[in-house]
Amino acid sequence: MISTVDYLMEKGRKEGIETGRQEGIETGRREGNENTLIQSIKALMETLHLSREEAMDALKIPEEQKGYYAGKISSFDPDNVE
Secondary structure: OOOHHHHHHHHHHHHHHHHHHHHHHHHHHHHHHHHHHHHHHHHHHHHOOOOHHHHHHHOOOOHHHHHHHHHHHHHOOOOOOO
C-alpha cells in the first residue's frame, strides 16, 4: 500500500515533469517563431534590397520590438540556431 506522502511526492513529480515539458514546448515555439521572423527580415533585405527598418515595417513588427530584432539580425546565423 502506498503512503500519503509517497502518493503526494509522486503526484508532485509528475506535475513538475508535465510543467517542465509544457514550458519547453512553449520556449521552442517562441524561439522558432523568432528565428523565422529574423529569416524573413533578412530575406526581404536581400531580395528586395530593403533596409532593416523597411523590412520590419513590411512585416508589421511593432515599434517596441524593432530594437530587439535589429540586434538579433546582425548576429543571426541560421546554421547555428540554439
